[in-house]
Each structure stands twice: as C-alpha cells, then as structure tokens.
Amino acid sequence: MDFKTKQIKSIIKTLKSDEKNGLTSQQVEQKKKEFGANQFTEEERISLFKKILNHLKEVTVIILIIAGIISTYIAITQHPSDLSEPIVIFAIIALNVFIAIRQEGNAEAALESLKSLSAPKARVIRDNQTEEIDAVDLVPGDILLLEAGDMVPADARMISSSNLQTEESALTGESLPIEKDENAVVDEDAPVGDVFHTVFSGSLVTNGRAKTIITATGMDTEMGAVASLLNNTKQGRTPLQDRMNKLGKQLSIIAVLAGVLIFILNFFQGEDFITTLMTAVTLAVAAVPETLPVIVTISLAFGVQNMVKRNAIIRTIPSVETLGSASVIASDKTGTLTQNKMTIQKLWAFPHPPIDATAEFGEDEKMLLKMMSLASNATVEDRDGEEVIAGDPTESAIIRLLQEKGMPKKELEKEYPRVHEIPFDSERKLMTTVHKTEDGYISITKGAFDRIPVHFSSITDEVGTRAHEIHDSFAQDALRVIGVGYKKYDDLPKDLSVEELEKDILFAGIVGMIDPPREESRDAVKEAKAAGIKTIMITGDHAVTATAIAKQIGIFEPGDKTITGAELSKLSDEELKGNVRDFSVYARVSPEDKIRIVKAWQANDEIVAMTGDGVNDAPALKAADVGTAMGIAGTEVAKNAADMVLTDDNFATIVHTVEEGRRVYENIKKTVYFLLACNISEIFIMLLAVLFGWGLPVVSIQLLFINVVADGIPGFGLSREKADPTLMEQKPTKKGESIFARGMTRNIAIVATIFTIITLLGFYIGSSVTVDATIGASHEVGQTMAFLILGWSSVIHIFNARSKESIFKIGFLSNPTVFWTSLLSISILTIVALVPFLANIFFLVPMSLTHWIIVVVLSILPLIFVEIQKLVFKKIGKAF
Ligand code: ADP
Ligand code: MG
Numbered sequence: 001m002d003f004k005t006k007q008i009k010s011i012i013k014t015l016k017s018d019e020k021n022g023l024t025s026q027q028v029e030q031k032k033k034e035f036g037a038n039q040f041t042e043e044e045r046i047s048l049f050k051k052i053l054n055h056l057k058e059v060t061v062i063i064l065i066i067a068g069i070i071s072t073y074i075a076i077t078q079h080p081s082d083l084s085e086p087i088v089i090f091a092i093i094a095l096n097v098f099i100a101i102r103q104e105g106n107a108e109a110a111l112e113s114l115k116s117l118s119a120p121k122a123r124v125i126r127d128n129q130t131e132e133i134d135a136v137d138l139v140p141g142d143i144l145l146l147e148a149g150d151m152v153p154a155d156a157r158m159i160s161s162s163n164l165q166t167e168e169s170a171l172t173g174e175s176l177p178i179e180k181d182e183n184a185v186v187d188e189d190a191p192v193g194d195v196f197h198t199v200f201s202g203s204l205v206t207n208g209r210a211k212t213i214i215t216a217t218g219m220d221t222e223m224g225a226v227a228s229l230l231n232n233t234k235q236g237r238t239p240l241q242d243r244m245n246k247l248g249k250q251l252s253i254i255a256v257l258a259g260v261l262i263f264i265l266n267f268f269q270g271e272d273f274i275t276t277l278m279t280a281v282t283l284a285v286a287a288v289p290e291t292l293p294v295i296v297t298i299s300l301a302f303g304v305q306n307m308v309k310r311n312a313i314i315r316t317i318p319s320v321e322t323l324g325s326a327s328v329i330a331s332d333k334t335g336t337l338t339q340n341k342m343t344i345q346k347l348w349a350f351p352h353p354p355i356d357a358t359a360e361f362g363e364d365e366k367m368l369l370k371m372m373s374l375a376s377n378a379t380v381e382d383r384d385g386e387e388v389i390a391g392d393p394t395e396s397a398i399i400r401l402l403q404e405k406g407m408p409k410k411e412l413e414k415e416y417p418r419v420h421e422i423p424f425d426s427e428r429k430l431m432t433t434v435h436k437t438e439d440g441y442i443s444i445t446k447g448a449f450d451r452i453p454v455h456f457s458s459i460t461d462e463v464g465t466r467a468h469e470i471h472d473s474f475a476q477d478a479l480r481v482i483g484v485g486y487k488k489y490d491d492l493p494k495d496l497s498v499e500e501l502e503k504d505i506l507f508a509g510i511v512g513m514i515d516p517p518r519e520e521s522r523d524a525v526k527e528a529k530a531a532g533i534k535t536i537m538i539t540g541d542h543a544v545t546a547t548a549i550a551k552q553i554g555i556f557e558p559g560d561k562t563i564t565g566a567e568l569s570k571l572s573d574e575e576l577k578g579n580v581r582d583f584s585v586y587a588r589v590s591p592e593d594k595i596r597i598v599k600a601w602q603a604n605d606e607i608v609a610m611t612g613d614g615v616n617d618a619p620a621l622k623a624a625d626v627g628t629a630m631g632i633a634g635t636e637v638a639k640n641a642a643d644m645v646l647t648d649d650n651f652a653t654i655v656h657t658v659e660e661g662r663r664v665y666e667n668i669k670k671t672v673y674f675l676l677a678c679n680i681s682e683i684f685i686m687l688l689a690v691l692f693g694w695g696l697p698v699v700s701i702q703l704l705f706i707n708v709v710a711d712g713i714p715g716f717g718l719s720r721e722k723a724d725p726t727l728m729e730q731k732p733t734k735k736g737e738s739i740f741a742r743g744m745t746r747n748i749a750i751v752a753t754i755f756t757i758i759t760l761l762g763f764y765i766g767s768s769v770t771v772d773a774t775i776g777a778s779h780e781v782g783q784t785m786a787f788l789i790l791g792w793s794s795v796i797h798i799f800n801a802r803s804k805e806s807i808f809k810i811g812f813l814s815n816p817t818v819f820w821t822s823l824l825s826i827s828i829l830t831i832v833a834l835v836p837f838l839a840n841i842f843f844l845v846p847m848s849l850t851h852w853i854i855v856v857v858l859s860i861l862p863l864i865f866v867e868i869q870k871l872v873f874k875k876i877g878k879a880f
Pocket of ligand 1: 332333334392394395424426429430431446447448449480481482483538539540541542
C-alpha cells in the first residue's frame with residue numbers, strides 16, 4: 001500500500017490501529033499471519049539430503065567411495081560369496097558422514113539459539129502498554145517508539161516527534177543525517193530520500209525521538225526491495241576454518257603422493273595390481289584427518305555457547321578466534337571499568353570554600369544544586385511506593401543529592417518550568433536548559449569544567465587560578481567534575497542557539513562525584529597483563545580524573561602517559577603511530593578520536609578489542625578487530641556495529657572472553673596434535689614396511705576402521721577440554737601465526753615417530769618372531785598386532801593431547817567425554833579382534849597371551865614417552 005500522500009489519521013484508520021493504545025494482542029496475532037515476520041528473507045533450511053550430498057562432495061569422501069567401488073569390483077570378481085569388505089567400507093563412509101552431520105547439527109542448533117539473543121529489539125505500544133519486543137515480531141499498524149541510538153526496524157510514518165534525525169545511508173547512500181518532519185508534504189513520486197514524514201527500515205536515529213506507526217515490514221519495506229537484490233550474502237567461514245580446510249587439502253596431496261609412491265613400490269615388488277591400488281587409495285584416505293573441519297566448527301560453536309554463560313554474546317563467529325589473539329583492550333572508563341554509580345562527594349559554590357556533600361549547605365550551595373538539577377533530565381519515579389531515580393548516572397547523582405537535601409525535583413520544576421533544551425553532546429561535553437523565573441528567564445549550562453565558557457569579567461585571574469586548583473584537587477581524588485554556569489534574561493531570547501546561550505556565562509561552581517571502579521576491574525587488568533594484553537582506558541572525562549582512576553585499577557603504571565583529545569588532534573597519524581604505546585589513558589576524547597586510536601594500535605601490529613556504546617562509536621567498533629558493545633547502556637546502533645555484546649557491560653567479561661577464545665584455539669591445536677600424529681604415522685608405517693619388503697602391516701579396511709573409531713569418536717571431546725592453567729600466562733598469538741608454531745611440528749613428529757616404531761615393531765614380532773609355542777609367527781598375527789597397537793595407541797594419545805600438563809596431574813576423568821569415548825573406542829577395537837565373526841571381516845586372527853601383553857606394553861609407550869617429554873620440558877623450563 002502506498003501511504004506517501006495519505007494523512008496520518010487515515011493511515012491509522014486503514015491499519016486499524018490506535019495512536020494511544022496501539023494494536024491489541026489479537027490484532028497482532030492476526031497481522032502476523034497476514035504479513036509474516038519482519039525480516040528480509042526466510043532463511044532457507046538446508047535439507048538433510050542436501051547436507052548428505054554436501055559431505056559426499058568432500059574430496060576425502062569421494063576417494064573413499066572410489067575405494068569402495070574398487071573393493072566391490074575385487075569382491076565380485078574374486079570371491080562373490082564374501083562381500084563383507086565393500087560392505088564395511090560403505091558402512092564406514094555412512095558412519096563418517098553420520099557423525100559429521102550430527103556433530104555439525106549440534107553446533108548449528110547452538111548457534112541458532114544464540115541468534116535470537118542478539119536480535120534487534122524495538123519499543124512498541126500494544127494493548128496500551130509500552131513493551132520491548134524482538135524487531136522480527138513487528139507488524140504493520142504497530143505504534144513504534146524511536147529515540148537517538150535506535151536502528152529503525154521497519155518503515156514507519158511519524159505521528160509526532162521532536163528533533164528527529166535519521167541517517168539513511170544504507171538506503172540512499174547519503175551519509176549526512178536527515179531531519180524528519182511528520183508534517184512534511186510529500187509528492188506521489190518523491191524518491192525515498194525526500195519522504196521526510198517517514199522513517200525507513202535500516203536507517204539509524206541519530207537525534208531526537210518520535211512516535212510512529214509501522215506501514216511496512218520485512219520484504220515490503222524499501223530496504224526489503226533492495227535486500228532482495230543483494231540477497232546473496234553467503235555465511236562466511238572463519239579464517240581458522242579456512243586454514244583447517246587448507247591444511248586438510250595439503251595433507252590430502254601428501255597422502256595421495258604417498259599413495260602413488262606405495263602403489264609404484266608395491267607394484268614393482270610384484271604385488272597384485274588391484275590389491276596394490278586398493279591399498280594406495282585407502283592410505284590416501286586414511287592419512288587425511290577428515291574430522292578436523294567438523295571439530296573446528298564444533299569448537300567454535302562450543303566457545304560461543306560458553307561466552308554466553310560468561311555474559312558475552314558473539315555476533316560474528318570469527319571473533320571467537322580473534323578474541324583469542326587480542327593483544328590490546330581499549331575500554332571505556334565509565335560503566336565498563338567503573339560501576340557507573342555516581343555519588344556527589346564534594347561541592348564548591350563560588351565564592352565559598354569547597355565543602356563535603358554531607359555538610360550543612362548554605363544558600364549558595366543550595367542554589368548551585370538547584371541549578372544543576374534543573375539542567376538534568378534524570379527523573380524521580382514512583383515504583384510501588386518507592387522513590388527511584390532514573391536516567392543518566394551523572395544526573396542521577398545530582399538529583400539524589402537534591403532529594404536528600406529535602407528539595408523535591410517536582411516542586412523545583414514547577415517553580416522554574418523548562419522552556420528550552422540544548423541536549424548533552426559528548427563532543428561538546430556540555431548541555432544547556434532555559435527556564436522561566438519570577439522575573440524573567442535563566443539559562444543554565446552544565447558540563448565539563450574546562451568546557452564551560454565562563455565570562456572572564458565574572459572571574460578574576462586569582463579566582464580563575466583558584467578554580468583550577470580546586471578542580472584539580474577534586475580530579476586527583478578520582479572525582480568526575482561537573483561545572484555550572486548561568487545567564488539571566490529579562491525576556492526569552494529570540495536566538496536560542498548554542499552560540500547565544502553558551503556565551504559569556506557567569507560561573508556558579510562545581511561538584512565532584514565519585515564513580516568507584518568495579519571490583520573485578522583491577523584483577524581483570526592484571527590478568528590481561530599477565531596474558532600479554534595491554535589495557536588502555538578511553539574516556540570523555542578529564543585527564544586528571546581519568547589518570548587517578550587508571551592508577552587505582554592498574555592501567556596507568558609508572559612511566560605511562562595520558563593524552564587528551566586536544567593533544568591527540570595535534571599529532572599526525574604517523575606521529576601517533578610512533579608513540580601510541582606510551583599512552584595508556586586517553587582522556588577528553590570524542591568518538592572520532594577512537595578510530596584514530598584503534599588504527600594507531602593496529603598499525604603497530606596489535607589486535608584490538610574496543611568497547612563502545614553510543615551512536616558515534618559505531619565506526620570505531622567496526623574498525624576494531626573485535627568491536628564490543630555494551631548490552632545495557634549501549635544503543636542499538638552500537639550493538640549492530642559490534643562483533644560482541646557484553647550483557648553485563650563489565651570490563652572483566654572481555655578478559656574472560658579472551659580466555660575463552662584462547663581455549664577454543666588451544667583445543668583446536670590439541671585436536672590437530674591428536675589427529676595428525678596418527679595420520680602421519682600411517683603414511684610412514686606403510687611406506688617403510690613396503691621399503692623393507694615386509695608386505696602390508698595393515699590392510700585398507702583396518703586403516704579406515706582405525707581412522708573412524710580410534711580418531712573420529714574421541715576426537716570430538718577435545719573441544720570440551722578445560723583451559724590449561726597457564727593459558728592466560730602466555731603471550732597472545734600473532735596475526736597469522738601458524739597453528740604449527742610453538743613446537744607443534746616437533747611434538748607431532750615425535751609422536752608420529754613413536755607410533756611408526758611401535759607399530760612396525762609389533763608387526764615384525766608378530767610376523768617373524770616366535771614368542772609363543774601354540775601360535776606361531778605369521779603375517780596375519782603381525783597385522784593383528786599392528787592393527788591393535790596403532791588403534792589403541794592412537795586412542796591413548798588423546799591423553800597426551802588433552803593438556804600441556806601431565807595427564808596424571810589433571811586426571812583421566814577431568815574430561816569425562818574424552819574418557820568414556822576413548823574407553824568405547826578401545827573396547828570396539830578389542831571386540832573386533834576377539835569376536836571371530838568380526839575378526840574374519842577385518843582379517844584379524846587369534847593371538848596368544850604373550851602377543852596381547854606385547855600389544856598392551858607397546859600401545860602405552862607413546863603415553864609414557866610424552867609424559868617424560870612433558871616432565872623434562874618442565875624441568876628445563878621449555879614450553880611443551
Ligand atoms: P565518559 O566517556 O566517561 O562516559 P562522557 O562523554 O559521558 O564521558 O562525559 C565527559 C564529560 O562530560 C564528563 O567528565 C562530565 O564533565 C561531562 N558530562 C557527562 N555527562 C554529563 C551530563 N549529563 N551533563 C553535563 N555534563 C556531563
Ligand atoms: Mg558517559
């Protein structure tokens with residue numbers, strides 16, 4: 001429906017809404033059916049069939065299928081009565097795909113449930129009540145309330161507004177805010193940018209407030225029309241997933257080359273062509289860790305879930321790994337490092353000496369407090385008979401003291417009604433209100449002390465010096481200082497601009513308020529420091545106040561420096577880049593300065609997590625590696641631009657998420673260590689045996705079985721491994737640091753070597769050494785031993801991978817998933833060797849007790865060896 005030229009009354013009528021009461025619940029239900037959800041496209045659910053198909057397209061699975069086909073061919077041509085081998089191969093393919101899909105499904109479900117947590121919200125009037133709902137649930141006819149900082153969630157016609165401005169660049173490309181006006185007259189064919197009485201989905205409210213009625217939702221909005229054209233954004237993979245895929249491909253190539261080599265060697269040693277081909281193909285498959293990509297996905301999803309429990313909502317999955325390598329945390333002071341619970345402690349009513357807020361007030365002090373209160377927007381609300389002060393914490397502190405001093409705000413406002421306001425602006429750090437008095441008008445300006453443009457005739461040099469002294473003495477006690485000035489008029493001035501009202505004002509005094517640090521902040525800063533992460537404080541507060549708090553929290557250390565926004569603007573980008581490391585406190589900064597600060601640190605190769613809450617913070621949040629928005633105090637715009645939202649606005653939470661991010665990365669590394677040692681040893685075992693002319697120590701279906709049962713089943717449990725205690729004592733990983741850095745290659749090589757030696761040793765003993773009179777040496781006994789040793793030791797190796805610490809220190813049962821799945825895998829491998837029917841299928845034969853004992857002893861050697869390695873490394877102070 002086109003409402004462009006319609007009157008607002010007729011729109012409300014057409015949509016059967018009510019300006020005051022909003023829609024009723026029944027109407028909402030009905031409209032939901034009619035118009036659907038307020039989102040751009042129904043997300044297409046991938047069918048199970050498609051998922052299976054996707055997995056069948058994986059290179060490794062294709063190779064497996066080829067192996068299955070060859071095996072079927074061999075079976076049919078050579079022993080048609082026994083099709084067990086091809087059946088087993090296809091069963092293994094099915095099992096593989098099943099495990100992968102199931103695990104991925106779990107991960108997806110976990111991520112899906114998080115989406116609603118970070119879904120945009122909207123405030124509407126329904127059933128005569130103001131409520132906050134998920135923006136997807138909006139319907140045409142809803143009465144939508146907007147204020148600065150909101151994202152516009154649907155197209156809506158304005159009913160009433162004050163100073164509403166929106167930024168519609170997503171729609172029109174115009175990046176300057178546009179003034180909206182409910183009374184604008186709009187042509188039938190006016191372009192979107194000229195429809196001034198309507199706000200559009202996807203734009204942001206940069207100023208003012210408005211009451212509106214929704215005219216279009218979802219795909220019917222102007223943005224929906226554009227979105228349908230752009231709707232091809234694919235769900236991105238994280239860099240880590242990309243790297244793992246690449247690793248998988250590289251290993252595939254190595255495996256295929258090894259396969260080809262084995263094929264050639266075997267063939268020239270006169271082995272049967274088809275059997276040789278089969279072995280080569282199987283090796284190619286066996287050596288590829290097919291579960292790795294799935295495990296990466298699961299680890300990331302599990303990390304995201306854990307972060308929710310620790311009060312952080314991840315909006316972009318790659319942030320999980322970026323957080324893990326964060327090296328700088330740039331945090332707001334107010335509310336994040338501090339409690340944002342302000343209390344006025346000291347007060348200086350010029351020209352008297354400063355007094356404590358608890359002391360008896362004289363007339364001038366009372367006047368100062370009254371003026372500040374009049375210029376504040378915090379309100380006193382009655383909630384179930386209890387007086388509650390609501391609003392900005394700085395202003396709440398003022399009003400609280402006012403009430404305590406027995407001067408109710410309501411009466412004050414009646415006495416001096418407000419006629420005009422120039423709102424607080426974090427750029428100017430000032431605000432001004434104009435009030436009617438008995439004999440005229442007064443304008444009151446309150447804000448940062450050093451920004452109050454006092455008229456110097458009202459203040460002599462001496463007084464000026466004194467004022468600065470008092471300000472600094474307040475600030476040194478970590479007090480946030482607010483100054484107040486005023487100007488009297490006989491008649492309401494015609495010009496109500498900033499220039500007129502905030503010029504030549506008379507100085508009234510200052511108050512100092514304390515905003516205590518959060519209890520957790522100090523420890524969190526310390527923890528970050530131990531983890532090689534620098535914390536910097538960014539604030540609009542005065543340098544002296546900010547530095548005092550930064551010292552208390554441990555951010556500002558001897559030798560550090562504080563820089564102000566004004567000083568910052570004098571530095572070129574080059575200069576800032578050169579000495580940004582000197583500054584740990586950035587005071588009196590504006591949101592624009594934040595981008596420069598982020599970029600300067602990034603130019604020093606640092607990975608920056610930065611917090612923000614206001615509309616103007618959005619660009620800095622985007623620029624940061626991990627933009628972090630405040631869940632409580634933050635605007636929708638900031639949340640929308642952020643990678644992560646803190647549900648408790650707490651600095652310590654960021655440090656926790658870093659730990660979680662590192663844990664995820666570590667667990668993926670542990671998985672790589674676990675899987676690759678086995679896969680790589682398989683290549684060497686086969687190659688060496690063929691080179692020695694020993695024949696094959698393990699046959700294809702044995703290899704496949706080991707890969708799925710010994711690696712696939714327990715491997716998933718590593719994603720749940722707890723963090724190593726030393727995790728937050730290590731330096732952050734550098735940008736692009738290889739997963740093989742920090743001794744990984746060495747560790748894999750060591751274990752792969754042990755695997756190769758013990759498996760070949762077992763095979764040699766079984767096939768050539770008579771250890772038992774009843775069961776003599778044979779190729780089959782050798783293969784049975786090799787199968788069990790390789791399988792068992794691979795499973796047991798997971799206890800090496802679980803931690804840098806000794807497994808006997810952390811305990812086998814501290815990760816129950818790994819423990820029980822390992823036990824399961826070992827049991828399955830054993831059962832296959834013991835039950836005659838299964839043993840037959842897998843070419844396994846009975847062994848004597850001596851053989852079994854040798855198998856057990858050899859299989860636990862890798863564990864013993866790595867335990868010794870951990871011990872020795874600890875002794876010589878080397879990281880495992
Ligand atoms: P922060 O980054 O610490 O939240 P702000 O930009 O909110 O800083 O505030 C910067 C300065 O502006 C404060 O030190 C204070 O002097 C002043 N200020 C803050 N809030 C108000 C307010 N509501 N009214 C007047 N002045 C304020
Ligand atoms: Mg603030």
